[in-house]
Amino acid sequence: MGSIVSYTVQLITCISLLLFSGVMYGQSLKQPELQFSAPCVSASFNEFHVNFAWDPPMVYSDNKFILELSDKDGSFANPRELVAYGDKNTIFKFEFIFAFPTDLYGTNYKVRVRSTNPQKISPESNAFPAYYLTVNQPLVINNFVGTIASCDGSPVTISVNNYPNQPAYRWYRNGTYLASQTQSSITTAQAGIYYVELDYGTYCSSATLSNAVELINGQSSGISINGSNSIEVCEGQSHFLAASIDDPNISYKWFRNNQAVTTSGYRPRFDINTVDNAEGTWHLEIQRGGGCIERSGNVTVQYKSINASLQSQSGTILLPGDEITLEASTNATQPIYSWYRNDVLISNATEKTYTTSQPGNYFAKIKETSGCTLEIATARINIEIPTAISVSIGKRSDYLSCESISTEISLSTVTATLSNGSEIDVYNTLVNRFSYQWYRNTVVMTNATTTSLVLDGPEDNGIYKIKATLNDLNIYSNEEDIKLGLSSDLTLTSIGALSCDGSTSVKISSNITDPNFTYQWYVDGQIMDSENSPYVETNESGTFKLEVNGYGCSLISENLTVSPLNADVVQVDAGEFITINEGIYRTITAAGADNYAWYRAETLELISSDPYLTVSEEGQYILKASVNGCEITKTFTVEYLERFAIPNVITPNADGYNDKWILPNSYANNDNVEVSIFTLTGERVIQTYNYQNDWPQNNIPVVNSGSKPIYFYKITKDNNVLRKGTITVID
Known part of the structure; x- marks a missing residue:
């Protein structure tokens, strides 16, 4: 009995030691064992197994074993939980049953097991590919x-x-x-x-x-449409376009103006006249097995046609006794002609020309007899007998009466008046059928039988008309009154000069001297009692002009003025005022006179009879020059050049020096020289002739700033400014 108790105590002690040892050394989580190799996950198949084992000691009763999934690269940085068991804490080997997530897509997934109490992580499983099949049926391509x-x-x-x-x-x-x-x-x-x-x-x-x-x-087949790339066909008659390749394994499709006219099929030939309008641009597309489409070049289709025209070389106006030939033209290969007058077929008229002497409305029908059957009618020509024919003449457009010095007149219109009162231009038709005769002032002109006349002088002035004649028909034109100018220009020139005593005269001449013209002279607007001559002489001054008349036109000259003797005929190389340096000589030379006399003005002493005078002293000198018995007088003043300048500063401080504004002798004490002084604001201080060098006479005003003012001066003679400047006043 004692031995049994002792054994029991020993057994409990061993179990306790084992449990204590497990707590101290921890459980051992084994590597998960995959029960699959490459999961193909779908909505209908998503259950998978992983075997797992662990070794004691025992885990706590609240522990959970969790199966975790890595990302597609095998990383557990953010693991996902697949399944967790809390009832396997006493089972050392068991199976995880779980479903994969629906976003599974990769080749390197792993799983592991993690316990919660105690916290342990198993080794990672072997890597495996895994996919969630969102599509689980065959793909369809093409x-x-x-x-x-x-x-x-x-x-x-x-x-x-x-x-x-x-x-x-x-x-x-x-x-x-x-x-x-x-x-x-x-x-x-x-x-x-x-x-x-x-x-x-x-x-x-x-x-x-x-x-x-x-x-x-x-590969390209080189498909084309047989024949020319531009063809003509007969409208309404069958015409086939044919492909260059005839193969039952090829699908054909025909196009007109890039619009399909057939469906795809075996159709290597196509009658283009089965469509409403075959004219246009055609092409063909073929398709072999596999879908390759090949296009041919274009073929242009036109309906064959003919054209026709009708013309009359001699116009459409039928004059008495005349015939008109009509001619039809066509591009038909084998034409047949039919002629109609007033829409009635003309018997036996089957040629390309038809000659008639009857008025009416004519046309021709032309029928093609080769190939396509075609017929076309020409335009119509209306042939008429006019009720009247008129001609007219006209001047050149730049003609101006009595201004143009030449012009041309010519036949300008030939007009036929029809039975309905309308008028038509038949110039081109009839101009060469008439003969012509010109008249001037109702008189037949010699050798004037063309349609135009050139007139190149006033002697051709007159009233013109033309007569046009055809057989017994004479037609007179309108009249044109032509007046050509006498000359392009009328000028006057004069020779000679007037004298003071009337003993000489001036001759005035015209550049126009035609004896067939008449001449009328005017002086100062009044008619002169003079001969009918292109020349006139006068010993009187005045404004002259000439009027020339001839052949119905006149010319009036510009004015020509004859003046009495002018003092300017005597020229002097010096002005009225002459300035010289004292002690220096100056020679004054005159020209243009017959005789010369020089005098001193103060004594009227004759000092020279030469054309020149040499002076060295101040004073006035007089020249008396004779021209054609007339005496011309000129006066000169000689002055010395001043030796000091006009002062621009004065100091009116009563010290006896520079108190007054002193001018040179040529400006001061001179009745012909005006002196003016102004303030800065333009107020006149003095204005005087014969300035006495006595300014300022009173105190100079002081401006607000305390400084003396500045003045302006101006010195003039005979309204000419001689000097100007400023005067500054200083204490």
């Missing part, structure tokens, strides 16, 4: 069309139709994985068999494998 063509090496695009917005795709050509192609479409010109699947890793993608599409290389 809308199930099994063949696509690269036309002439141009790239084509193959696209996913039903799921185009997934994260990544895996494309294959001839079974080879194209690692660089991860989009929902691929653009390529390389031939081969293409298919695609969603990129759900190596093991999960096959469920989305698409249909296969074969890419073939389509």
